[in-house]
Amino acid sequence: MRGREEAGRRRPAAQALASAAALAAVLILAASLLTACGAGGSQAAAGTDGAEAGRTESGGEPLTVRIGYQKYGTLNILKADGQLNRKLEEQGIRVEWTEFPGGPQLLEALNVGSIDIGHTGEAPPIFAQAAGAPLVYLAHEPPSPRSEALLVPKDSDIQTVADLKGKKVALNKGSNVHYLLVKLLEQAGLAYDDIETVYLPPADGRAAFESGKVDAWVIWDPFFAAAETATEARILADGTDLVQNHEFILGERSFVERHPDVIEIILAEADRIDGWAKDHPKEVAELLSPQLGIDVPSLELAAKRRQYGVQRVGAEVLEAQQRIADTFRQLGLIPVDIRVEEAAVSPEAGK
Known part of the structure; x- marks a missing residue:
């Protein structure tokens, strides 16, 4: 009888201790979460690891x-x-x-x-x-329109676009100057296949132009301007009144x-x-x-x-x-x- 009475008296005490322990655990967890949030906010504000705390794609990866x-x-x-x-x-x-x-x-x-x-x-x-x-x-x-042009070497015999018939013209295939070339030929009364197009990216086009492997080069800025200043290339025509560019x-x-x-x-x-x-x-x-x-x-x-x-x-x-x-x-x-x-x-x- 006495054992049951003592057990009855101990039960409220044990429950109180358990409740206190649970409350402490909750407080510790809350403190940890607040600390983590503070650290993440600091990173985003500092711009260091902000991507991890900021926008993400659907798969969870940083945007x-x-x-x-x-x-x-x-x-x-x-x-x-x-x-x-x-x-x-x-x-x-x-x-x-x-x-x-x-x-x-x-x-x-x-x-x-x-x-x-x-x-x-x-x-x-x-x-x-x-x-x-x-x-x-x-x-x-x-x-x-003035930011792209058809260039020839400064001492070239080519004086007009019509003079390009049968000549080699370098350009970057599919670039903005491709349309400029089409319009220039059309204006001069030449068909597209009246010239030989040589498709080269700008750096290779510049090398071919300077070495004389092509007769003309249709190119855009800043490669256009660099060729002007370095080689004194002559502008045969630019895009004025032909293209918008x-x-x-x-x-x-x-x-x-x-x-x-x-x-x-x-x-x-x-x-x-x-x-x-x-x-x-x-x-x-x-x-x-x-x-x-x-x-x-x-x-x-x-x-x-x-x-x-x-x-x-x-x-x-x-x-x-x-x-x-x-x-x-x-x-x-x-x-x-x-x-x-x-x-x-x-x-x-x-x-």
């Missing part, structure tokens, strides 16, 4: 924006500026930059899923869309649809850097020269003849792109008919 760029253009200036990286990293979003020798190579990378965002001239998106690339037009720069910012469709807010940040930053670059051509040249390995005078020349200001893609620009696509199809340069408007971000983008 990474993979941006392709060329040696010259708005995205190239934006990379050198660094502000876009900082803005996205503040939200725990990583940024990876990859350089390409030209627009066709950049859009091939987009087609196979290696990059999410990039910039090119007018022709590369046409060839890429014809190849089934899941690209969308996001924005464009104002026309810059827009620079486009393009995206991979699924990425654009999943992350519209990230796209808005990129476009806003691109427009910001354009506003600065427009009024600071020498500073742009000085900023890019170490990165590109091109002298400041050449880059300043290129900066002064391009136009600035990121604009949304509307019906007029899409119609101009359609004309390029139709021309390339007629010449057999692309294998299928395409509708450029299908590469708009949304139906509203074409209105």
Whole structure:
């Protein structure tokens, strides 16, 4: 009887001890969670491991924006500026930059899923869309027809585009200058097959041009400006009154649809850097020269003849792109008919 009474007296005490132990465990767990949250917040604020505490893809991996760029253009200036990286990293979003020798190579990378965002001239998106690339037009720069040209050596006997009949002309296949060449030949009364096209990326094109292996070279800035200043190459014709030579910012469709807010940040930053670059051509040249390995005078020349200001893609620009696509199809340069408007971000983008 006494044992049962003592057990009865011990039971409330044991229950009290158990409750106290449970409360202590809860408090310790809560303290641990608060400490962990504080550490994660500090990392995100410091921009170190913020991606792990910030935006993630559906599989739980930290969100990474993979941006392709060329040696010259708005995205190239934006990379050198660094502000876009900082803005996205503040939200725990990583940024990876990859350089390409030209627009066709950049859009091939987009087609196979290696990059999410990039910039090119007018022709590369046409060839890429014809190849089934899941690209969308996001924005464009104002026309810059003087930023691409057909060059001949300074002592060449070629005086007009008509003189190119039977000659070798170097160009990067599928690049913006491809359309310029087509229009120049058309204006001069020459057929596309009246010349011999030699498809070379810019660096190889420059070497072939200087060594005399080709008779002419159709090229864009800053390679155009560098050739002018270094070789005194003569401009046979530029794009004035023939082509618009827009620079486009393009995206991979699924990425654009999943992350519209990230796209808005990129476009806003691109427009910001354009506003600065427009009024600071020498500073742009000085900023890019170490990165590109091109002298400041050449880059300043290129900066002064391009136009600035990121604009949304509307019906007029899409119609101009359609004309390029139709021309390339007629010449057999692309294998299928395409509708450029299908590469708009949304139906509203074409209105």
